[in-house]
């Protein structure tokens with residue numbers, strides 16, 4: 064078995080002059096849970112669907128299971144399970160029937176009742192797939208992507224619109240599969256939850272991978288280690304005579320430090336210069352979501368308001 068189950072080298076793709084993927088080089092190791100995160104429009108779906116052979120990049124190479132993705136044809140899907148972001152379920156077919164159909168198509172013998180029960184879908188077994196609620200449909204799509212003894216499972220936002228109990232179940236289930244030697248690639252916007260469950264991750268923005276690391280090495284490798292949050296701050300942040308990475312929200316200031324001291328010193332400056340109260344300032348160790356916002360967070364402008 065290959066050490067790297069997916070290898071993307073310099074992959075690019077544009078739509079009408081917009082670079083959805085801009086020279087992506089990324090390796091996913093066999094047997095890991097890999098999380099791909101990024102803001103809306105970052106290029107995650109384009110990348111995943113290129114890996115799945117559903118979109119054709121303009122440039123670069125993608126290898127999956129050690130071979131070019133284009134060399135597999137339909138056989139690929141016996142080894143690769145996919146839950147697409149936009150997926151339509153057939154009409155007039157029940158949950159039980161579709162599970163049976165998938166197992167037939169993938170040549171696997173399974174007990175649909177048992178699988179349906181494992182996913183907490185037993186009360187819907189006789190319902191048409193199209194009549195399910197949004198979250199229940201996603202659970203069913205996940206279940207379908209896992210049918211068969213597939214080595215690699217790529218899931219595009221599997222927890223989107225899913226309640227907390229079911230999200231916990233999904234992550235537990237994915238970890239169980241990882242324990243069985245399967246590789247799982249997930250995109251999601253629930254970042255801290257994904258971080259807690261992953262082995263490695265990459266952050267994408269504007270078609271590029273901007274940071275990648277493992278959960279274990281996250282804190283030592285992230286360029287900023289602490290975030291400071293200042294509430295009730297309505298001054299113009301561009302007037303601050305202090306060098307620290309900043310983002311301004313509506314009345315909230317976010318600052319990022321390589322260590323705690325940098326932020327503490329900034330807070331002392333704010334106290335002295337702007338009489339900011341202790342109760343309005345908080346420091347915390349950086350989380351995955353904080354790092355995401357450090358790289359991709361936007362500045363808000365407060366209509367010329369500056370009480371300074």
Ligand SMILES: Nc1ncnc2c1ncn2[C@@H]1O[C@H](COP(=O)(O)OP(=O)(O)OP(=O)(O)O)[C@@H](O)[C@H]1O
Pocket residue numbers: 078081082083101102103104105106107108109110148
């Ligand atoms: N079929 C398409 N035709 C034209 N433009 C596309 C197409 N698919 C994606 N794009 C554009 O490519 C860019 C990347 O889109 P993509 O769907 O890959 O992002 P994403 O990171 O998956 O976003 P989200 O988190 O919103 O799902 C966006 O600018 C999007 O508008």
